Amino acid sequence: MIAHPLTTIPSPVDRTAAAPAAARAVVRAHALTKRFGVGTSVVEALRGVDVSFFGGTFTAIMGPSGSGKSTLLHILAGLDRPTAGWVEIAGARLDRLNDRELTLLRRRQVGFVFQSYNLLPVLTAEENITLPLRIGGTAVDHAWLDTLIEAVGLGDRRAHRPSEMSGGQQQRVAVARALITRPAVVFGDEPTGNLDSVSSREILELMRSAVDDLGQTIVMVTHDPSAATIADRVVFLADGRISGVEERPTIDAILDRLRIDAP
DSSP: OOSSOOTTSOOOOOHHHHTTTTOOEEEEEEEEEEEESOGGGOEEEEEEEEEEEETTOEEEEEOSTTSSHHHHHHHHTTSSOOSEEEEEETTEEGGGSOHHHHHHHHHHHEEEEETTOOOOTTSOHHHHHHHHHHHTTOOOOHHHHHHHHHHTTOTTTTTOOGGGSOHHHHHHHHHHHHHTTOOSEEEEESTTTTSOHHHHHHHHHHHHHHHHHHOOOEEEEOSOHHHHTTSSEEEEEETTEEEEEEESOOHHHHHHHHHHHOO
16 A cells, blocks of 8 residues: 555545545547458457546456457557547547647646556666656656655665666556656556566555545556456456446456456
8 A cells, every 4th residue: 555645635535425426537438449450351449439437436447358458448548549439538539639739648647557667777766757757848846756756665766777676666666657747547558467466466556545545547457357356346348349347346246247258
């Protein structure tokens, strides 16, 4: 869990009590379709997906291999464009933005945690965390930086380079980097896929705390049913369509749905 209370932000909200009143969609997707290839070789990765993600919630996306979950995540994050349909982040329709506007929106409103950390080896932990700000020409809020570094438990690692840190520590840097801009939403693409079970649990608890303590919105693709139980809900994909949604997921409910959706 996050090590210390984050007093620079509003108090956390009771998700159960606030859910009906706080139904504000931070990310919305409508009729998303994605096709790859042409003619007889065309593959429909997404087939008319409608889904919303609400402020201060943690959602996991699951499904069999080839179900379209990674394609959906990349389109939601503005890293890829749909063949049809649209995505809205923080009130901005991505299909109405030019390339420069889309880049600025991703920089300011979207955080991303990758499976492979994606840290620059020549930079220290602190420099990697602040990289999105420096790329955007934004001044570093050092109080917020200090709060994040303390929160992810890297106070004694801020001057270390990736090669001097464990995989779990590198992913903590990646999580802090995703949070440094105070984005509207953080996307995670198998963020614990390269970690051992102990480090995986630590990263998941850190992300859970970012939702509970910071009011962050997180959307995570995972193949791990145990990892998905930390989320508020799980959205299941099969053959490019949403096959089900599980609120307050349990391991048994997740496994039952995955068995139903298995090819």
